[in-house]
Amino acid sequence: MKTLTTVYALRRAIAGNRTQGQRVCFVPTMGNLHEGHLTLVREAKRRGECVVVSIFVNPMQFGANEDLDSYPRTLAADKEKLFGEGTTYLFAPTVSEMYPNGTGPQSQLSVPEVTETLCGASRPGHFTGVSTVVSKLFNIVQPDIAFFGKKDFQQLQVIRKMVDDMCMPVEIVGVDTSRAEDGLALSSRNGFLSEQERKVAPRLHQILQEYRDAIANGFDNYKELEHHAQNDLKNAGFSPDYFTICDAETLHDVTEDTDEIVILAAAKLGTPRLIDNVTLTLAPHSDYRMLG
Numbered sequence: 557m558k559t560l561t562t563v564y565a566l567r568r569a570i571a572g573n574r575t576q577g578q579r580v581c582f583v584p585t586m587g588n589l590h591e592g593h594l595t596l597v598r599e600a601k602r603r604g605e606c607v608v609v610s611i612f613v614n615p616m617q618f619g620a621n622e623d624l625d626s627y628p629r630t631l632a633a634d635k636e637k638l639f640g641e642g643t644t645y646l647f648a649p650t651v652s653e654m655y656p657n658g659t660g661p662q663s664q665l666s667v668p669e670v671t672e673t674l675c676g677a678s679r680p681g682h683f684t685g686v687s688t689v690v691s692k693l694f695n696i697v698q699p700d701i702a703f704f705g706k707k708d709f710q711q712l713q714v715i716r717k718m719v720d721d722m723c724m725p726v727e728i729v730g731v732d733t734s735r736a737e738d739g740l741a742l743s744s745r746n747g748f749l750s751e752q753e754r755k756v757a758p759r760l761h762q763i764l765q766e767y768r769d770a771i772a773n774g775f776d777n778y779k780e781l782e783h784h785a786q787n788d789l790k791n792a793g794f795s796p797d798y799f800t801i802c803d804a805e806t807l808h809d810v811t812e813d814t815d816e817i818v819i820l821a822a823a824k825l826g827t828p829r830l831i832d833n834v835t836l837t838l839a840p841h842s843d844y845r846m847l848g
Contacts, residue, residue, distance in 0.1 A: 557635075557638060557639045557642075557643045557644065557645065557646060558644070558645050558646070559635065559645075559646045559648060560645055560646070560647055560648075561647075561648055561649055561650065561653065562649065562653055563649070563653065563696050566608075566645060566647050566696060566697070567696065569645055570606065570608065570645070570697065570698070573605070573606040573644070576605075578604065578605035578606045579603070579604035579605055579606065579700045579701070580604060580606045580608060580697065580698065580699045580700050580701075581600035581601070581603050581604035581606065581607050581608070581699060581700065581701045581702075581703065582600070582607075582608045582609075582610070582693070582694075582697045582699035582701070582702045582703070583596045583597055583600050583607070583608070583609045583610070583702070583703050584609075584610045584612075584689075584690060584693050584702065584704075585609060585610060585611055585612075586611065586612065586613045586614065586627065586744070587611040587612075587613065587628075587629060587630060587631060587634050587744075588627075588628040588629065588630050588634070588744040588747075589611075589630075589633075589634045589637050589638070590734075590742050590743075590744065591734050591742055592705055592707070592733070592734035592741075592742040592743075593637075593705075594637060594641055595705075595731060595734050596703040596704070596705060596731050597609060597638065597641045597643060598641060599703055599729065599731050600701070600703050601641065601642055601643075603701055603729070604700060604701060605644075606644045606645070607641075607642070607643050607644045607645075608643075608644060608645045608646075608647060608697050608699065609638055609643050609645070609646050609647070610646075610647040610648070610649075610693055610697070611631065611634055611646065611647070611648045612647075612648070612649055612654060612689070612693075613627050613629065614654075614685060614686070614689040615651060615655075615659055615685075616655075616659050616662070616664075616681075616684070616685030616688055616689060617681075617682050617683075617685030617686045617689065618682075618685070619679055619680065619681065619682065622679070627744075628744055628747060631648060634646075647696075647697070654689070654692065662688065663688075664684050664688045665684070665687045665688045665691045665718065665722075666683075666684045666687065667683065667684075667687050667714050667717050667718045667721070669717070669806070670710065670713050670714050670717055670806070670807050671683040671684070671687075671710075671714055673800075673807060673808075674710050674798055674800060674807065674820060674822070675710050675711075675822060675831070676710070677798075678797050678798070678822065683710075683711070683714050686711060686714065686715075687714060687715070687718050690715055690718070691718065691722070691724075694719075694724055694726055699726055700725075700726070700727065701726070701727045701728075701729055702715075702726050702727070702728055702729070703729045703731055704728065704729070704730055704731070705730070705731055705733060705734070706730045706731060706732055706733050706833070707733040707734075707741045707742075707743070707831065707832065707833070708831070709804075709818060709820060709833045710807060710820065712728070712730050713805070713807060715728055716728050733832070733833075735761070736758075738758040739758045739761040739762065740754075740757045740758045740760070740761060741761065741830075741831075741832045743828075743830065743831075745828040745829065745830065746828065746830075748826070748827050748828040749825065749826060749828055750826060753793075753825050753826045753828075756792060756793050756794075756825060757825055757830060759789075759792040759793075759794075760789070760792075760794065760821060760823060760825075760830055760832050761832050761834075763785055763788050763789060763792070763799075763821070764819055764821055764832055764833065764834045765834060766788075767781050767784075767785050767799075767801075767819055768819055768834045768836055771801070771817065771819075771836060772836060778801040778809075778810060781801060782799050782800060782801060785799040785821070786799050789821070789823050793825065794823035794824065794825050794830075795823060795824040795825075796821070796822075796823045797822040797823055797824070797829065798820070798821065798822055799819075799820075799821045799823075800819070800820050800821075801817060801818075801819050802817070802818060802820070803816070803817070803818075804816035804817060804818035804835055814838060815837065815838055816835055816836065816837045816838060817835065817836045817838065818833055818834070818835045819833060819834050819835070819836075820832075820833040821833065
């Protein structure tokens with residue numbers, strides 16, 4: 557594995573792989589890698605010969621009161637993990653390499669419709685920062701395929717719409733959420749949970765599953781379900797941001813044309829803000845197939 561820190565060096569290296577006819581697969585990350593990230597890397601390796609992983613803590617997607625400074629940076633440990641997975645290139649640029657003129661004058665890419673609600677409403681400007689940096693990374697790496705985890709479901713939909721709207725020649729692959737044995741979705745922020753909070757945290761996924769089961773059993777008053785779920789989260793010790801049942805493609809209200817439902821939740825448990833989701837595919841004749 558080669559570690560590269562400049563756009564020029566990475567482009568030059570990948571050009572050599574392309575001349576050999578290799579497929580370039582890309583996994584963008586912010587580091588502090590866990591098993592969920594490594595699952596993306598393994599899927600990338602399965603799908604292509606050249607695997608590029610980026611580690612860049614993007615300041616543009618953090619708000620004024622968010623955890624940019626405290627976000628865990630574990631580059632040495634991350635390198636060991638990626639080397640063990642057979643990564644071809646690690647791209648670890650500095651902020652000045654990615655934003656040579658600073659973030660203020662940086663051109664920005666905004667994705668309408670799928671960014672106004674959920675995390676977009678709670679974190680103004682977050683998804684503009686995400687779409688801007690991912691578009692820059694796509695331009696730098698020029699991957700054939702890019703891989704994103706389904707835990708960040710709204711982010712995945714934002715990236716898919718951005719690629720479609722901007723005619724980017726990149727296949728976007730969503731990879732199932734990696735979980736601990738007790739069901740908690742793996743996240744870099746889990747490390748900020750206290751011992752007691754860690755015991756409570758799996759309840760988030762359990763509540764999502766319970767309400768998915770309720771819908772699968774025919775309960776279709778979604779607003780009532782959302783209200784009860786918020787109370788369940790509070791009673792478990794969470795401070796809910798949202799619990800929403802919506803169309804998985806549009807992230808808007810479920811309609812008679814909806815093919816798949818997604819139930820998304822975000823809630824603070826102590827300091828960390830946890831997110832998770834589950835989905836149901838609406839099969840013919842109003843049957844449900846549970847996923848996630």
